[in-house]
Amino acid sequence: MIRYIIRRLLISIPILLIGSFACYVLVATAGNPLAEMRFRPGVTEADIKAAEISLGLDKPVIVRYWNWLTDFLSGDWGQSIALGQAKTAVFPAVTDALWTTGRLVIGAELLALTLGVSVGVLAAVRQYSIFDYLATSTAFLMFSMPIFCVAVIVKNYGIQFNNVLESMGLDRWLTTAGPRPGGFSGSFGEVIFKYTGTFLLPTVALMLISFAAYSRFERASMLEILHSDFVRTARAKGISQGRVIFKHAFRNALIPVATLFSLNFGAVLSGAIITETVFGWAGMGTLLVNSVRQFDPPMLMGWLAVTATLIVLFNLFADIVYGFLDPRIRLG
Amino acid sequence: MANINLASEGGVVNSAPQSDSHEFDASQTRTQGQLVLRRFLRHRLAMVSLGVFVFLVLFAFVGPFIWTFDFEDVSSKSYQPMSGTHPLGTTQVGKDMLALLMRGTGYSLQIALIVAALATAIGVTFGALAGYLRGFVDTTLMRLVDLLLIIPQIAVAAIVVKGFSGSWYVVALVLAAFAWMQIARITRGETLSLAQREFIEAARACGASTSRIIFKHLVPNMIGSITVNATLAIASAVLTEAALSFLGLGVQPPDTSLGVIVLENYGQFLNRPWLFWGPFIVLVSLSLAVNFIGDGLRDAFDPRQTKVRA
Numbered sequence: 001m002i003r004y005i006i007r008r009l010l011i012s013i014p015i016l017l018i019g020s021f022a023c024y025v026l027v028a029t030a031g032n033p034l035a036e037m038r039f040r041p042g043v044t045e046a047d048i049k050a051a052e053i054s055l056g057l058d059k060p061v062i063v064r065y066w067n068w069l070t071d072f073l074s075g076d077w078g079q080s081i082a083l084g085q086a087k088t089a090v091f092p093a094v095t096d097a098l099w100t101t102g103r104l105v106i107g108a109e110l111l112a113l114t115l116g117v118s119v120g121v122l123a124a125v126r127q128y129s130i131f132d133y134l135a136t137s138t139a140f141l142m143f144s145m146p147i148f149c150v151a152v153i154v155k156n157y158g159i160q161f162n163n164v165l166e167s168m169g170l171d172r173w174l175t176t177a178g179p180r181p182g183g184f185s186g187s188f189g190e191v192i193f194k195y196t197g198t199f200l201l202p203t204v205a206l207m208l209i210s211f212a213a214y215s216r217f218e219r220a221s222m223l224e225i226l227h228s229d230f231v232r233t234a235r236a237k238g239i240s241q242g243r244v245i246f247k248h249a250f251r252n253a254l255i256p257v258a259t260l261f262s263l264n265f266g267a268v269l270s271g272a273i274i275t276e277t278v279f280g281w282a283g284m285g286t287l288l289v290n291s292v293r294q295f296d297p298p299m300l301m302g303w304l305a306v307t308a309t310l311i312v313l314f315n316l317f318a319d320i321v322y323g324f325l326d327p328r329i330r331l332g
Numbered sequence: 333m334a335n336i337n338l339a340s341e342g343g344v345v346n347s348a349p350q351s352d353s354h355e356f357d358a359s360q361t362r363t364q365g366q367l368v369l370r371r372f373l374r375h376r377l378a379m380v381s382l383g384v385f386v387f388l389v390l391f392a393f394v395g396p397f398i399w400t401f402d403f404e405d406v407s408s409k410s411y412q413p414m415s416g417t418h419p420l421g422t423t424q425v426g427k428d429m430l431a432l433l434m435r436g437t438g439y440s441l442q443i444a445l446i447v448a449a450l451a452t453a454i455g456v457t458f459g460a461l462a463g464y465l466r467g468f469v470d471t472t473l474m475r476l477v478d479l480l481l482i483i484p485q486i487a488v489a490a491i492v493v494k495g496f497s498g499s500w501y502v503v504a505l506v507l508a509a510f511a512w513m514q515i516a517r518i519t520r521g522e523t524l525s526l527a528q529r530e531f532i533e534a535a536r537a538c539g540a541s542t543s544r545i546i547f548k549h550l551v552p553n554m555i556g557s558i559t560v561n562a563t564l565a566i567a568s569a570v571l572t573e574a575a576l577s578f579l580g581l582g583v584q585p586p587d588t589s590l591g592v593i594v595l596e597n598y599g600q601f602l603n604r605p606w607l608f609w610g611p612f613i614v615l616v617s618l619s620l621a622v623n624f625i626g627d628g629l630r631d632a633f634d635p636r637q638t639k640v641r642a
Contacts, residue, residue, distance in 0.1 A: 022483070159602065288490070
């Protein structure tokens with residue numbers, strides 16, 4: 001197992017290198033971060049030239065990539081060069097954003113997984129029941145739903161709920177514009193209250209989307225296993241329904257969902273982009289959107305490198321989990 | 333039916349098949365294609381969805397010729413409610429929502445169809461080449477797939493749109509560049525097993541070229557999963573494009589799309605809900621219809637399918 005992990009990590013190094021080079025070339029050719037300088041009053045050609053040299057833009061792309069790579073690997077991720085903004089270092093900006101996104105996504109994904117798996121198992125066990133039809137059609141509907149519309153709808157009903165609370169003389173509870181800086185204060189009950197108010201809406205929006213995929217997947221894999229021979233044998237031996245479902249079928253049906261979860265998690269961590277935009281969370285998604293709008297190459301490269309590494313790691317994690325849950329699969 | 337029953341019971345009279353019979357023998361006269369078509373036509377949900385899809389296509393491409401307002405016409409008053417002249421009201425700048433929706437649906441459809449067509453063509457070619465030639469070609473192509481899977485599509489699309497152009501066809505090309513991997517993987521998997529079969533060996537023994545074997549022998553045998561996945565690629569392209577445009581990083585004016593329309597109007601959710609629900613309903617019915625058609629095709633191509641009699 002250790003050898004397998006090491007080999008996989010070694011294979012991903014050249015992939016990450018080529019990927020980062022491709023991204024660097026794309027970012028370098030997509031635009032000139034100094035283009036806006038030309039339109040500013042009082043900026044001479046010499047100023048632009050000086051800025052170019054100070055940023056190293058006069059060198060060929062391959063040299064710039066090499067400099068970026070060596071700096072990046074030695075921990076110097078550079079500084080944002082968006083014009084008209086305070087210069088911020090890339091490393092803390094990306095890690096802060098990752099932390100914000102992580103807090104939001106981890107809870108939502110775990111909830112979605114629990115809910116999706118339970119609903120999927122129930123729907124499979126009671127196939128063609130009313131519950132099954134309801135669950136299946138809900139999942140299909142959510143699967144075809146544009147994420148941003150779900151987020152917008154959830155947000156606006158949250159606002160209406162707040163308005164109802166206010167009209168009853170209470171405080172607004174649900175937050176629709178990002179987490180308050182500086183954490184929560186007050187008694188334990190108040191903290192819980194504020195915490196749920198802040199997290200509830202974006203979590204629900206994220207959950208609804210992931211839930212659909214998990215429940216569909218779990219239902220399909222559970223159905224396949226419930227119809228397999230070893231489950232029939234278990235039933236024939238006289239094992240109770242509950243034991244058959246949980247000890248025999250459920251554990252096996254969990255394998256593909258666990259893989260999907262780890263793959264999905266990597267993707268969602270890097271891009272709850274839409275949920276973050278709609279609810280005003282300053283996470284990875286917002287960071288990407290802002291860096292693209294201001295065209296900030298160092299920030300974009302930092303973002304891409306972190307995201308790509310995370311996806312590689314979670315893909316590896318998915319394979320390890322797979323081998324762990326299914327002893328028939330021998331990694332190596 | 334009576335004759336067949338007698339024969340199957342070992343009846344003396346009809347033990348030999350009747351040669352002069354005009355009876356329709358279902359098992360022999362239908363080709364694979366006819367069987368699939370029949371199963372699809374009997375899939376009720378898929379047929380309803382096909383109807384919805386055709387309606388949306390007409391809505392998008394014939395609608396603008398019939399409807400009185402142009403989508404760029406800003407002469408109407410700002411934010412008019414729903415009325416006879418403006419069935420879905422007007423936007424902030426005074427564009428007629430119905431005309432806007434028609435044009436937006438058109439752009440969304442154009443993008444999705446181009447993405448699906450390109451993704452299928454690239455994916456099938458690469459997947460079949462990798463699975464048939466194996467070795468070096470296989471390794472290289474699959475590494476390329478790995479590479480593209482770790483780079484977030486939405487980031488690359490956003491950078492390209494910002495740096496080069498936000499025309500609808502640029503968006504379509506970028507999305508296609510990231511949509512073919514799934515189809516390539518499926519095609520490769522099927523090719524790996526098909527290439528071991530005797531008919532491929534026979535074709536090779538006859539001296540058929542690689543491209544002939546791939547496009548005349550392999551692809552027709554995989555047409556089921558290719559069609560299904562192409563359909564599903566349309567659905568996901570509609571949603572990805574809308575999401576990208578919603579972030580303001582997809583289609584840029586003067587082009588428009590359903591995502592752009594939602595972006596411009598979702599702030600009016602509480603005050604003028606129709607401005608949000610209009611594009612929302614079009615978007616969801618488009619995506620649902622395509623997904624249901626894909627499901628119907630999957631059932632129709634599946635030989636183990638027993639739900640619908642063929």
